[in-house]
Amino acid sequence: MADISKEQVKHVAHLARLTFTEEEVEAFAKDLGDIIGFAEQLNELDTEGVEETTHVLDIANVLREDKVHDSLAREEALKNAPAEQEGQVKVPKVLGE
Amino acid sequence: MALFDEGYKSIHDRLHKKDLSVTELVEESYKNIQKTDASIHAFLTLNKEAALEKAKALDAERGNADAALFGLPIGVKDNIVTKNLKTTAASQILANFEPLHNATVVEKINAQNGIVIGKLNMDEFAMGSSNENSSYFKTLNPWDLTRVPGGSSGGSAAAVSAGMVPYSLGSDTGGSIRQPAAFCGVVGMKPTYGRVSRFGLIAFASSLDQIGPFTRNVEDNAHLLQAISGVDVYDSTSANVDVPDFTKALTGEVKGLRVAVPKEYFGEGVSEEVKTTVKKAIAQLESLGAVVEEVSLPHSKYAVAAYYIIASSEASANLARFDGVRYGVRAAADNLIDMYKKTRSEGFGEEVKRRIMLGTFALSSGYYDAYYKKAQKVRTLIKRDFEKVFENYDVVIGPTTPTTAFKIGEKIDDPLTMYANDILTIPVNLAGVPAISVPCGLANGLPVGLQIIGKPFDEATIYRTAHAYEQAANLKLTPALEGVNA
Numbered sequence: 001m002a003d004i005s006k007e008q009v010k011h012v013a014h015l016a017r018l019t020f021t022e023e024e025v026e027a028f029a030k031d032l033g034d035i036i037g038f039a040e041q042l043n044e045l046d047t048e049g050v051e052e053t054t055h056v057l058d059i060a061n062v063l064r065e066d067k068v069h070d071s072l073a074r075e076e077a078l079k080n081a082p083a084e085q086e087g088q089v090k091v092p093k094v095l096g097e
Numbered sequence: 098m099a100l101f102d103e104g105y106k107s108i109h110d111r112l113h114k115k116d117l118s119v120t121e122l123v124e125e126s127y128k129n130i131q132k133t134d135a136s137i138h139a140f141l142t143l144n145k146e147a148a149l150e151k152a153k154a155l156d157a158e159r160g161n162a163d164a165a166l167f168g169l170p171i172g173v174k175d176n177i178v179t180k181n182l183k184t185t186a187a188s189q190i191l192a193n194f195e196p197l198h199n200a201t202v203v204e205k206i207n208a209q210n211g212i213v214i215g216k217l218n219m220d221e222f223a224m225g226s227s228n229e230n231s232s233y234f235k236t237l238n239p240w241d242l243t244r245v246p247g248g249s250s251g252g253s254a255a256a257v258s259a260g261m262v263p264y265s266l267g268s269d270t271g272g273s274i275r276q277p278a279a280f281c282g283v284v285g286m287k288p289t290y291g292r293v294s295r296f297g298l299i300a301f302a303s304s305l306d307q308i309g310p311f312t313r314n315v316e317d318n319a320h321l322l323q324a325i326s327g328v329d330v331y332d333s334t335s336a337n338v339d340v341p342d343f344t345k346a347l348t349g350e351v352k353g354l355r356v357a358v359p360k361e362y363f364g365e366g367v368s369e370e371v372k373t374t375v376k377k378a379i380a381q382l383e384s385l386g387a388v389v390e391e392v393s394l395p396h397s398k399y400a401v402a403a404y405y406i407i408a409s410s411e412a413s414a415n416l417a418r419f420d421g422v423r424y425g426v427r428a429a430a431d432n433l434i435d436m437y438k439k440t441r442s443e444g445f446g447e448e449v450k451r452r453i454m455l456g457t458f459a460l461s462s463g464y465y466d467a468y469y470k471k472a473q474k475v476r477t478l479i480k481r482d483f484e485k486v487f488e489n490y491d492v493v494i495g496p497t498t499p500t501t502a503f504k505i506g507e508k509i510d511d512p513l514t515m516y517a518n519d520i521l522t523i524p525v526n527l528a529g530v531p532a533i534s535v536p537c538g539l540a541n542g543l544p545v546g547l548q549i550i551g552k553p554f555d556e557a558t559i560y561r562t563a564h565a566y567e568q569a570a571n572l573k574l575t576p577a578l579e580g581v582n583a
Contacts, residue, residue, distance in 0.1 A: 004458075008458075015457050016413060016441075016453050016457040017420070017434070017437040017438050017441050018441055018442050018450055018453065018454070019438045019439070019442045028451070028454060031451060031512060032451075032454060032458060034512070034513060035405060035455055035513065036458070036468070038402055038405075038513055039402045039403075039405065039468060039472070041399065042399055042403060042406075042471050042472060042475050043471070044399075045475060047471065047474035047475065047477075047478070050474045050477050050478060051474070051477060052470060052474050052476070052477065053473055053476040053477045053480055053527075054304060054473060055304050055334070056290050056291075056480065056553075057290060059291075059333075059334070059336070059337075072197060079195070080193075080194060080197075080424030080425070081422075082421060082424075082425070082426070082427035083427070089422060089423055091433055092430055092432050092433050092436045093431070093432050093433065094433045
């Protein structure tokens with residue numbers, strides 16, 4: 001089992017834009033420690049000089065013609081928005097006072 | 098014989114001869130759903146009004162009765178977007194989401210006059226192996242209501258198994274089509290990565306995800322896969338390769354077929370009853386003339402660890418889009434960062450948060466090389482294992498799952514025990530190769546799945562093998578649905 005501290009959990013939670021209660025932080029520290037510890041078995045393998053597989057298909061740079069076509073109408077694009085104002089998506093304040 | 102036990106050819110024939118109308122076919126589906134789904138809980142949303150309207154229109158004009166999917170009722174997993182039809186991926190964060198467009202596979206169903214019956218339950222964002230991670234309700238296994246249907250495409254498998262729809266679509270990132278197909282006793286195919294467009298599939302792990310069909314028999318599966326396959330301008334990872342007529346491969350002939358059986362797929366953790374049942378099926382193929390030999394896929398045991406790092410890393414990036422800004426459910430907060438955090442913490446379930454956390458950790462500064470890069474290198478080794486075996490063999494065969502369907506609640510409290518359940522399906526996704534699960538018998542009254550893995554873009558040989566076995570074994574497994582039908 002790998003040691004993951006509560007501070008690490010809080011830091012990662014902030015990066016992932018998640019919040020947790022103290023009990024949840026404790027549970028996640030244990031769970032993540034277990035899973036990372038489990039993943040450490042990968043270190044048994046010598047991967048020196050092995051290239052990484054990010055993608056299984058041998059395709060790159062798929063291009064298409066640069067042609068204008070119809071796009072979504074504004075009101076349609078706003079249909080699922082939780083809040084809108086004057087035809088735009090409305091969000092809470094971004095900058096402080 | 099129940100209507101949905103007939104293959105598409107028989108149904109097509111009857112529709113052509115007007116011995117059966119599309120409306121009757123679609124009504125049969127909703128009748129069965131009404132009768133059965135109060136116990137099974139496979140459907141999240143029904144498309145009844147639109148489906149019956151379309152059926153009526155097809156009957157009135159006789160539409161294009163030659164279209165490949167003419168009149169066929171199809172259930173769709175709820176992570177595949179459907180225009181104006183609620184699509185939640187079984188998450189609260191998308192509880193009110195009505196997509197503005199159709200996934201390419203749904204466009205293909207519509208273009209070929211198939212009928213979308215409704216949206217099927219799943220583990221939230223396809224993360225899970227039991228359907229217990231749906232944020233709405235648990236789907237139950239039609240063979241035993243105290244057991245899970247598997248996951249994440251549990252609703253898709255259960256609906257076909259229980260006869261609510263003859264066909265459904267699911268998605269498979271680490272086994273999410275094959276494992277529930279095995280648990281529910283139906284045929285489920287994960288095609289080669291790139292065979293089917295992922296456009297409109299709500300992304301979990303983009304380098305692993307593939308959409309594929311569930312059916313009651315192999316021939317129908319081949320037919321449905323063909324109908325949804327092909328390169329797509331909207332998915333640059335879809336492969337520009339020919340789509341053969343898969344049903345032409347179904348010759349019943351496997352004489353001389355070279356079958357590799359990996360010893361790692363019969364190791365510790367695989368139950369004796371599964372081993373026995375699968376070995377019997379392999380012996381049957383041998384008696385049909387296939388040449389069976391034992392091989393080794395030496396890196397198999399590292400697949401689960403590599404997978405959870407890679408899949409969770411990709412998921413943590415893909416799920417960043419659920420921020421409460423443009424769609425989905427938003428939690429109220431005074432500033433933007435708090436709004437993001439509150440929306441995501443309230444909207445995502447526990448397993449989804451666990452994987453976002455794991456992925457964010459693996460990708461964070463100082464850990465990227467040690468975990469993410471390492472896992473991708475191990476992925477290369479796993480892929481090479483398959484490449485080496487496929488130099489000498491046509492297919493690789495083994496069990497789909499280590500055990501038959503487990504009890505509800507049995508594994509949900511321990512993530513690592515749950516993850517280990519995918520040990521026989523995950524290597525296939527990491528290598529990007531195609532694989533099917535086809536029913537090969539019952540063990541203590543529960544279905545066992547035979548997994549047949551093929552070379553990239555050689556689904557045809559998989560179907561040929563699966564079909565020859567199916568015809569010879571002639572199992573016709575259907576759950577009794579005791580205590581289910583009201």
